[in-house]
Every structure is written in C-alpha cells, then in structure tokens.
Amino acid sequence: METRFETIVIGGGVVGSGIAYHLSERYKGGVLVLDKKYPMTGTSGSTQAWVWVHNKTPSWYAEFNMYSAELYPYLSKKIGDVEYKRTGGLSPFFSEEDREKALKLAEAYRKIGIKIKVLSREEVLEKEPSMNPEVVGATYSSIDGNVNPFRLVDMYMRAAKKNGVHYSTYNKVTEIEKQDGKFTVVSDKETYLCKNLILAGGTWSRELGEMLGINIPVNQLRGQILVSEPLKPFLNHTISGLRQANNGEVLMGYSMEEKGFDRSTTLDVIQETANMALHYVPSLKKAKIVRAFSGIRAMPEDGYPIIGKVPGVENLYVAATHSGVTLSPLIGTLITELIMDGETSIPIDRYSISRFGVGVKG
Amino acid sequence: MDKSTIICRCEEISYEEIEEVIGNGARTFDDIKRLTRCGMGPCQAKICTSLVAKVIHAETGKPFHEIPLPRMRMPLSPIKLETLATSSTSFSTVKSVLDEVELEDGKVR
Numbered sequence: 001m002e003t004r005f006e007t008i009v010i011g012g013g014v015v016g017s018g019i020a021y022h023l024s025e026r027y028k029g030g031v032l033v034l035d036k037k038y039p040m041t042g043t044s045g046s047t048q049a050w051v052w053v054h055n056k057t058p059s060w061y062a063e064f065n066m067y068s069a070e071l072y073p074y075l076s077k078k079i080g081d082v083e084y085k086r087t088g089g090l091s092p093f094f095s096e097e098d099r100e101k102a103l104k105l106a107e108a109y110r111k112i113g114i115k116i117k118v119l120s121r122e123e124v125l126e127k128e129p130s131m132n133p134e135v136v137g138a139t140y141s142s143i144d145g146n147v148n149p150f151r152l153v154d155m156y157m158r159a160a161k162k163n164g165v166h167y168s169t170y171n172k173v174t175e176i177e178k179q180d181g182k183f184t185v186v187s188d189k190e191t192y193l194c195k196n197l198i199l200a201g202g203t204w205s206r207e208l209g210e211m212l213g214i215n216i217p218v219n220q221l222r223g224q225i226l227v228s229e230p231l232k233p234f235l236n237h238t239i240s241g242l243r244q245a246n247n248g249e250v251l252m253g254y255s256m257e258e259k260g261f262d263r264s265t266t267l268d269v270i271q272e273t274a275n276m277a278l279h280y281v282p283s284l285k286k287a288k289i290v291r292a293f294s295g296i297r298a299m300p301e302d303g304y305p306i307i308g309k310v311p312g313v314e315n316l317y318v319a320a321t322h323s324g325v326t327l328s329p330l331i332g333t334l335i336t337e338l339i340m341d342g343e344t345s346i347p348i349d350r351y352s353i354s355r356f357g358v359g360v361k362g
Numbered sequence: 363m364d365k366s367t368i369i370c371r372c373e374e375i376s377y378e379e380i381e382e383v384i385g386n387g388a389r390t391f392d393d394i395k396r397l398t399r400c401g402m403g404p405c406q407a408k409i410c411t412s413l414v415a416k417v418i419h420a421e422t423g424k425p426f427h428e429i430p431l432p433r434m435r436m437p438l439s440p441i442k443l444e445t446l447a448t449s450s451t452s453f454s455t456v457k458s459v460l461d462e463v464e465l466e467d468g469k470v471r
Binding site for chain 1: 437442447460
C-alpha cells in the first residue's frame with residue numbers, strides 16, 4: 001500500500017470520516033484515514049444521534065450547531081439515505097420554575113435568530129399526545145431532529161472512498177513525529193509520511209496530542225441508553241431524553257457519569273433511565289426493553305469544541321468535540337476550507353485550541 | 363450456506379450482506395452488527411452468533427478462537443420497562459436538558 005499521502009486523518013468516527021468526506025469533495029490530493037479499530041467501535045457507534053440545537057448555551061454555541069443542522073438535508077442528498085429526520089425537538093418541563101428558565105432561553109436565542117417556542121401544556125399534548133399529561137410545558141425547536149449514526153458514518157466512508165480516500169482500519173497510531181516539514185505517522189501496520197495531519201481522535205484526543213507534545217484537553221463522559229423492541233410509530237418528535245427510530249425502536253437515556261473509558265451499563269442508571277422514560281411517556285410501561293448500552297462522550301474540558309489549526313505546528317489540525325453527530329457536516333466543511341482556502345467561511349477563533357494556553361508543551 | 367442464506371432472523375440479514383461489510387474491513391461481530399443490524403433484534407444475537415463466526419472464518423480465514431464474541435448486555439431477555447422502574451422520584455445521573463441551561467445574573471449565558 002501507498003505510504004505517502006498529502007493528508008492523513010487520525011480517527012474514522014463521525015468527525016474524522018465527516019472531514020475525510022468533505023475534503024474528498026474538493027481535494028484531489030491523497031487522503032488516508034487511520035482508525036485504531038473499525039469506525040463506530042467507540043463514541044460514534046453508541047449514541048442516540050440527535051441532531052440537536054436547542055438548549056445549548058451560550059447562544060453563540062447554539063448558533064454554531066444550527067449552521068450544522070442546516071447542512072443535513074443537503075448532506076443526505078449527497079451521500080445517501082442516513083435516515084435523517086427533522087422531527088423538531090421537544091424538551092418537556094414539569095415545574096413553573098423551569099418555564100421561567102425556558103422563557104429566558106427563548107429570549108437569548110431570539111437575539112441571534114434561532115427560533116424556539118415555549119409551549120403551554122395544551123400545546124405540548126397536541127404535538128405529542130403520548131406525553132405525560134402532568135407536563136407543564138416544553139421548549140420546542142423546529143430545526144432539531146435525529147439521524148441513524150451507523151448509516152451516517154457508513155455513508156460518509158462509502159462516499160469518501162468513492163472519491164478516492166483510503167482507509168486503513170485496525171491500525172493504531174503509536175508515534176507521530178514532525179521532521180523537515182512533514183509528519184511521520186507510525187502505526188501498527190505501516191509508517192506513513194504526510195504534509196497535513198488532522199487529529200480527530202475523539203475520546204482518545206489527549207493521547208494523540210501527547211505524541212506531538214500538545215495538550216488536547218478532552219475528557220470522557222459516559223451515557224447509558226435503553227433500547228426498546230420495535231413499537232408502532234407513536235412519537236412525533238425528538239424528545240430530549242428519548243426518540244423513536246425508523247424501525248420503531250425507542251432509544252431512551254440522558255445520563256452523565258465520569259467513568260473514564262469504562263463502558264459498563266449499571267443497574268442504578270438503567271433504573272433511573274426507566275423512571276425518566278416513564279415519567280415523560282407513561283404508555284411505554286409495557287414496552288419491552290431488549291438492550292442497554294453505554295457510550296463515552298468526548299468532552300473538551302470547557303465543554304466546547306476544539307477545532308482548527310494548532311498554533312506553532314504548521315499543517316497540524318485538530319477536531320475534537322462532543323455532539324459530533326450534530327456538528328460533523330459543519331466541522332467537515334470548515335476543516336476543508338482551512339486546508340483548501342486557508343480561511344473559513346464563518347469565524348472559528350473561539351474554538352481554537354489556543355484558549356487552553358500554549359498549544360505546544362514546554 | 364449460500365449467498366441468500368438468512369444469518370440473522372430477527373433483522374433478516376443475509377450471508378451476502380455480511381460478506382459485503384467484511385469486504386469493507388469489518389472484522390468482529392460488533393463491527394458487522396453496526397454496519398448491517400445483524401444481531402440487533404429481539405434475540406440480541408443469541409441465534410446468529412455462531413453463524414456470523416462461521417462467515418467471518420470463511421471470508422477471512424481467521425481461526426474461530428480468535429473471533430471475539432458479541433458484547434452481551436442487560437437485560438439479556440426482553441423485559442418490560444415498568445419492571446425496570448423504581449418508586450424513586452428523584453434523579454441524579456439522569457438529567458433533563460433544561461438542567462444544563464445555566465443562568466447568570468438571571469440571564470441565560
């Protein structure tokens with residue numbers, strides 16, 4: 001196999017494969033994606049995969065997510081059916097206190113042009129008749145939805161390969177060195193040379209950064225999810241906490257635990273998740289649960305994406321974020337612009353790794 | 363087994379579909395599962411585990427003892443959601459997204 005590439009992407013998950021695909025649309029230099037296992041073994045394959053804008057704060061960060069959600073309809077036309085559905089997103093609340101908070105959120109968003117509505121109890125029940133009648137209200141955003149994460153990553157990979165991108169899987173990167181303006185990437189199977197290097201290691205970003213002496217402060221945050229048997233279609237929206245997939249199964253969960261890379265599922269969180277699901281949608285009580293699973297979110301230390309050039313190391317780029325499913329079309333577009341044009345169509349300075357201090361250690 | 367043999371009965375996945383994703387680099391049961399839904403149905407791979415191992419062996423030549431088993435998860439057999447629920451009304455690990463919206467001086471950040 002070839003060992004010299006113009007660009008290497010480390011990490012073939014939703015972020016890395018999203019970048020590889022978007023690059024392949026414009027870029028004719030050789031691109032190689034390396035993955036330590038097979039893409040989706042980690043975070044990208046263990047998610048509810050909401051395409052989610054609303055409730056994200058501050059409002060400039062919600063705006064960033066909105067731009068990405070807006071790319072989805074076009075993306076699914078380009079790469080094929082990824083079961084993307086713009087269902088609208090609904091976040092129910094059960095106290096008047098939360099209504100105050102919801103109204104403030106709607107006001108903050110209105111200033112930047114994101115429309116969210118604060119629905120009354122009657123409006124919620126009209127939109128989502130299965131919702132617990134004790135609901136007090138909900139925030140509603142029409143741009144939210146969900147996607148099939150397996151189809152999404154697979155279609156990114158297929159489209160990228162069709163455009164000439166190479167993939168090497170089960171090929172862990174063990175060493176990276178920069179010499180004479182080129183990166184040497186040593187992996188289990190081969191040693192590669194490239195001009196541009198993109199680190200898209202998700203939860204493993206820290207250890208990738210360390211190979212180059214760079215601090216990429218990404219932590220792990222576990223989420224546990226329950227999956228039901230296929231049920232007749234009855235949920236109209238992506239509800240923050242549960243959603244129904246195309247095949248009828250309902251995915252439920254919204255939990256957060258700092259457990260490193262431990263992907264266990266635990267009875268206490270399964271029970272709490274069952275309580276949450278029944279609290280929101282009481283008619284689920286007779287639904288059969290077929291599986292629990294857990295996934296590890298990639299969570300940058302301050303909660304916001306780390307995207308862009310790495311100051312001090314020419315031709316090195318980083319893309320590490322949570323909400324990778326929502327953000328992958330935008331991140332793919334932006335990194336492609338950085339490499340092809342040297343600048344991006346929307347400002348991304350806020351997301352630079354430089355906010356954590358000097359990029360290169362020592 | 364021929365190309366049209368159904369390997370996963372729950373999701374109706376054929377030999378041919380599994381062969382294709384192995385051609386694309388899938389190596390384990392769980393790789394194949396994520397790409398085809400093989401083993402994701404009600405039986406949770408109880409029926410297709412050894413059949414898939416045979417396909418992996420036939421297509422890659424990997425010895426059976428090196429083919430990892432699928433990851434089994436609770437509840438192992440389908441169980442009603444209400445059976446998993448408890449009488450507790452408080453939440454700690456499970457959040458509502460509005461909990462995450464932070465107010466600063468009475469305003470959303």
